[in-house]
Amino acid sequence: MAEVKSAIDLNLKNPELFRDKAYVNGQWIEAKSGKRFDIIDPGSDQKFASCPDMAAEDVDDAVQAAQEAFQVYRKFTPRARADLLAKFDALIREHKDDLATILVYETGKPLVEAYGEIEYAASFTRWFTGEAERVQGTTFPAAIPGRRIFTIKQPLGVTAALVPWNFPIVMVLRKASAALAAGCTMVAKPSPETPLSALTLAYLAEKAxxxxxxxxxxPTTLANTPALSEALCKHPLVKKVSFTGSTRVGKILSAHCADSLKKLTLELGGNCPFLVFDDANLEQACDALIPLKFRHAGQACITANRVYVQKGIYDKFANLLAEKTRQIRVGHGIDKTTTMGPLTVPAGVDKVAGQVEDAKKNGGIVLTGGNRIASNNGYFFEPTIITNASQSMQVASEETFGPLLALFPFDTEEEAVKAANDTSMGLASYCFTKNIDRIWRLFENLEAGMIGLNSGNSSAAESPFGGIKDSGFGKESGKDVAINEYLITKTGTLTLEGQY
Known part of the structure; x- marks a missing residue:
């Protein structure tokens, strides 16, 4: 493969991992239009690669190839599928250094976070290696004599994965691992900002x-994304679509899938609340909140967006949080001393700046941060904490997706729960208290698909991941539920002629 020349040398240990063409039917190809688009390093605003700009006209070839492959792959034994996933998993781990480098330049996240993402992503290949051999049917006792009732599980068929840019390796592997374990084939559309990591995974899958x-x-541009995604959703051979992204786009895709009644998994917006009560361990709460909020510069769907702090410890918690936040070192992700990188897109900086200004106009006090950072032309913003937050501020109702944290005071548990649930979203909620009765009440009363109980980390391969309300439906990861998203259940009823 010809080397791509750019202003940035990735200096990969294995240059073969760098792939800048689409991967369809085992071939590295260009778009039918011949058009390509640039990939930009968020830490310097420099081009470092380009990719084919695939469009709706390219979809049918990919889906037809996946359908043809499905006719063969669906007959692989569970052990054979598990063996393939195990080889894939081993290759991902073997090449984690190069994967991390590509991830840093695509997303901007610090190198240490890139390694963390790869380890988390590979937990799905490892988990579903085991799940592949644990797909089982069932038998049921019949109410009518001489009857036998039983079920088998079979793969759905061709599936489509539409993934975002914030955790591009995790999002591909969380979907693909379940699909491949189940016996499905997949067409993945990465975000325009982060196609290279997905293409590297395709290369490693081929090697596996x-x-x-x-x-x-x-890969495709933002301009071609709606039409290409619609073509995937409406293609009659695509049997399931899994999407991670905004609620607005999720509703559009749901409409596209409705006519053909496709199976759909939607992991959508967050706007997640984080509740801290007077009896909480404040060090524990702060140490959980800092990485939850500022990991990848706050660009995560499950990040804490609205922090509700009981009035008795409000000032103490705010000052402790500000002290820890000031220790964050902002810089280019490839610098090993960086603990928070740039935002991935310039619009993200503008949104955070706008929310800060809106908060200040509505009585908010900037305790730390609050400003853009001019550094190497990158998309940087200071880690920011705002106190005296109120429901009139944009940050109370809009998902920030940036390094801005607003602290809302509250008096009672009932008040906090009401405020936390006062959103159309329901992805994750977090609460910190040492009152076990309150823990159980909050677990039952907070309206979210995942609840962190004295924990800021709800993500694990063995844990079902997904939201409720406008945060979507369906589960990814976890025992049984995730792989069932890629399976059909077929019921058999047998009537015997004689009795015994």
């Missing part, structure tokens, strides 16, 4: 021995 057409990757 997956047959051509089983896993396909179609």
């Amino acid at each position: 021995g997956y047959p051509k057409g089983v896993f396909n990757v179609m």
Whole structure:
């Protein structure tokens, strides 16, 4: 493969991992239009690669290839599928250094976070290696004599994965691992900002021995994303779509899938509340909140967006949080001393700046941060904490997706729960208290698909991941539930002629 020339040398240990073409039916190809688009380093605003700009006209070839591959791959034994996933997993871990480098330049996240993402992502390949051999049917006692009732599980068919830019390796592997374990084939559309990591995964899947057409990757621009995604959703051979992204887009995709009644998994917006009570361990709460909020510069769907602090410890908690926040070192992700990198897109900086100004106009006090950072032309913003927050501020109702944290005071548990639930979203909620009765009440009363109880980390391969309300439906990861998203259940009823 010809080397791509740019202003940035990735200096990969294995240059073969760098892939800048689409991967369809086991071939590295260009878009039919011949058009390509640039990939930009958020830490310097410099081009470092380009990719084919696939469009709606390219979709049918990819889906047809995946359908043809499915006819073969669906017959692989569970052990064979598990063996392939195990090889894929081993290759991902073997090449984690190069994967991390590509991830840093695509997303801007610090190198240490890039390694963390790869380890988390590989937990899905490892988990579903085991799940592949644990897909089981059932038998049921019949109410009518001489009857036997039983079920089998079978793979759905061709699936589509539409993934965002904030955790591009995790989002591809969380979907693809379940699909491949189940016996499905997949067409993945990465975000325009982060196609290279997905293409590297396609290369490693090929090296692991997956047959051509089983896993396909179609990079595209933001301009072509709606039409390409619609073509995938409406293609009659695509049997399931899994999307991670905004609620607005999720509703559009749901409408696209409705006519053909496609199976759909939606992991959508967050606006997650974080509750701290008077009896909480404040060090524990702060140490959980800092990485939860400022990991990848606050660009995560499950990040804490609204922090509600009981009035008795409000000032103490705010000062402790500000002290820890000031220790964050902002810089280019490839610098090993960096603990928070740039935002991935320039619009993200503008949104945070706008929310800060709105908060100040509505009585908010900037305790630390609050400003853009001019550094190497990158998309940087200071880690920011605002006190005296109120429901009139934009930050109370809009998901920030940036390094801005607003502290809202409250008096009672009932008041805090009401405020926490006062959103159309329901992805994750977090609460910190040492009152066990309150823990159980909050677990039952907070309206979210995942609840962190004295914990800021609800994500694990063995834990079902997904939200309620406008945060979507369906589960990814976890025992049984995730792989069932890629399976159909077929019921058999047998009537015997004689009795015994």
